Amino acid sequence: MSSLSLYDTLTRTTSAFVPLKAGEVGIYLCGATVQAPPHIGHVRSGVNFDILRRWLTKSGYNVTFIRNVTDIDDKILHKAVHEESPWWAVAMKYERAFSDAYAALNVQPPTYEPRATGHITQMIELMASLIERGAAYAPGNGDVYLEVRKLNSYLTLSRQKLDDLQPAADADETFKKDPRDFALWKAAKPGDPSWPTPWGSGRPGWHLECSAMAYAYLGESFDIHGGGLDLIFPHHENEIAQSEAAGFAFSKRWMHNAWVTASGEKMSKSLGNSLQVAELLKTVRGIELRWYLGSAHYRSMLEFSHEALAESATAFRRIEGFLTRATEILGTAPTPVISQGFTDAMNDDLAVPTALAGISEALRLGNSAITSGDKSVIATSASEIRGALEVLGCDPLDPAFTVSGGADLTDALDGVIQLALAQRTAARERKDFASSDQIRDGLTALGINIEDTAQGPRWSISQISEK
RNA sequence: GGUCGGAUGGCCGAGAGGCGAGGCAAGGGACUGCAAAUCCCUCUACACGGGUUCAAAUCCCGUUCCGACCUCCA
Known part of the structure; x- marks a missing residue:
């Protein structure tokens, strides 16, 4: 009996999978930023990690699978302006589109599917902890930054050097201690949604939500963190930075799906x-x-x-x-x-x-x-x-x-087709192939395929035709 | 510029020192009244140049090309 080995982006090797707790697996998958309809690349991630989840389940593990919904973000706000809708309406609309796509592809719903906006409290608590530990600072303008120079390690996942990075361009540099510090929280701008915090009103930075929600649902440490390749930097690096600076062991293994190109x-x-x-x-x-x-x-x-x-x-x-x-x-x-x-x-x-x-x-x-x-x-x-x-x-x-509610209809259709097939069989038995082929061609034209098998003729409805 | 991944037959896609994964397409055959479905057979490979080795698609060095993330420039 073989045992499960999985690749780990952190070590760049495949190694035996050993859960933190026997029989249990905690997985956090970065889900969609709901700002546009899903394309095939988005759902590849969903499908790939759904297969992982199903295999773990089939292997006997009790899997807790978290996939978040990023429902507050710059792109959503831009889209809201463009679509002349409230930002929350835009987020809801595309969240539904993603849910529909996942359902159509038989991606099992996550155990929990937390939204960023539903976890502002957890984010504030995490920031408070980070500030208390001296890992983050609020310069007074409403922003909160993580101080990357104080981290024990950083960029271990992407294996880059801090000094090779250019400063993040998402906030006013004048308030940063170091240009590479990244925003945990962004001060409110006029007209944008905001939530009150001890450091001023504002909204979450991109990375904070995942650390906060992973902690909320999976605890200080969990087995697998997944996402698309592009999330390695900066998103996952910054998640690691936030969570480790808060004293959490965080994810034991990192898995990333490749692109659909x-x-x-x-x-x-x-x-x-x-x-x-x-x-x-x-x-x-x-x-x-x-x-x-x-x-x-x-x-x-x-x-x-x-x-x-x-x-x-x-x-x-x-x-x-x-x-x-x-x-x-x-x-x-x-x-x-x-x-x-x-x-x-x-x-x-x-x-x-x-x-x-x-x-x-x-x-x-x-x-x-x-x-x-x-x-x-x-x-x-x-x-x-x-x-x-x-x-x-x-x-x-x-x-x-399977199409729901179609059973009765299928039975009725079967009866009709069987009548036609009986006529065809009779024609074939008297070698009247012109008539038998006429019946078959007629059914084919209706989208009913006929096959003669050892067990007699059988029919099936032809699938969506190729374009 | 930094970090990382890739190049396999007409196409899609595995493998990772020795026996040519698999699928789709194509050709031939079996079955069938004819089809369809199915089965059998056949064909075409490891980007390029060196090296290591008894043996390289697989390891090493170099080259070319493609892509990703971060930049840079505009």
């Missing part, structure tokens, strides 16, 4: 709306988009193209088709089983691509067994495949992906 570049708004999740879901189903995002290794760059997505969806439908046929033949949905090969692959820093090779093997065996009628092998293969898909969050038999 387009035309070799990091996804950005200049690419327009075409890569927004909502747009992509017009071309493939959520389960297919998830399969695409999840099938590359989380630390590998994923070069997006519509062709690659369509191809990935084709591959997924093949697996799905087998599970559907297997379920029909077995008369019951296969029980999910985790194979040794899958376990070994996942335990090796979530080597999903390697695990997928095993699925392909099981798929081949299972399809052959359908031809030969070996139910035992069909059941074994289907169970292994379903077990793997379940961990990947791509189980087509998962109720999350």
Whole structure:
């Protein structure tokens, strides 16, 4: 039995995962700044860490998974001006958009999903502690800064030198002791939202919320902190600085997912709306988009193209088709089983691509067994495949992906189609292939695919067509 | 300028000193009235130049190109 090893950005090595507390895992994932609709890059992080969470859960851990919502930030305020809406309305609107996208991709809701604005008290307490410990200072203008020169260590995650950094440009330099000190809290500006503190009214800096909320929900130390690669600096460095200066051991391991790129570049708004999740879901189903995002290794760059997505969806439908046929033949949905090969692959820093090779093997065996009628092998293969898909969050038999309220309709449709198929079978038996093909073509035109199998003809509704 | 990651077949994507992952596409075959689905077979690789080694896609040095974060310049 292999045991789980995970990569750690801090050490740049893969090492055995040992939880702080036996049987328990605490994960903090930096979630979205809700200032625009989610694009495919945003949700890759959600999917990757959802797979990690599912695998930890499947491995027997009780996982506490925190993913925050940054609902106060410069970009949100700018957007509010642009959209002529209150900042909180903008935040809510895009938070919903993210929630919808996560749901469409079957990303499990976090154990807790704290919003920054709901944790101002915790942030003030953290700042008070940092000031008391001499790690932070309030120069009197309403800002609060962390004094980076006083830190025992800084920039250990990105391995940069403090003197190579240029000063942060987010506040008035005249109040800083050192230009590289960063803002924990920003003094109120006219018209901007603000909250009262002992040092003046203002709003949180970008980094403070994560330290405060991680402490609130996971305590002084927890197992894994995750996020996208770009968060390593400055966000995660500053989280470490704040939390360690407050006396917390903070995260024991750092995990970062790589980019989805387009035309070799990091996804950005200049690419327009075409890569927004909502747009992509017009071309493939959520389960297919998830399969695409999840099938590359989380630390590998994923070069997006519509062709690659369509191809990935084709591959997924093949697996799905087998599970559907297997379920029909077995008369019951296969029980999910985790194979040794899958376990070994996942335990090796979530080597999903390697695990997928095993699925392909099981798929081949299972399809052959359908031809030969070996139910035992069909059941074994289907169970292994379903077990793997379940961990990947791509189980087509998962109720999350089935259309609700459609069962009665499906039964009625089945009756109608069976009538047509009976006519076709009769025509075929009297070698009237013109008539039988006419029936099949008619059904195909309606989006009903017909296959003649050893068990007789079967039908399925064709999926979203490729564009 | 600093820090870091990458370059694998038509395409997508693993692997990380010795046996050519896997998928998609393509070609051939089996099955089929014809299809579809499925199965079988085939093909095409490790950016470039050196080096280490019995053996390098994998390690080392250099080069080119691509990208990320922070800068710089404009």
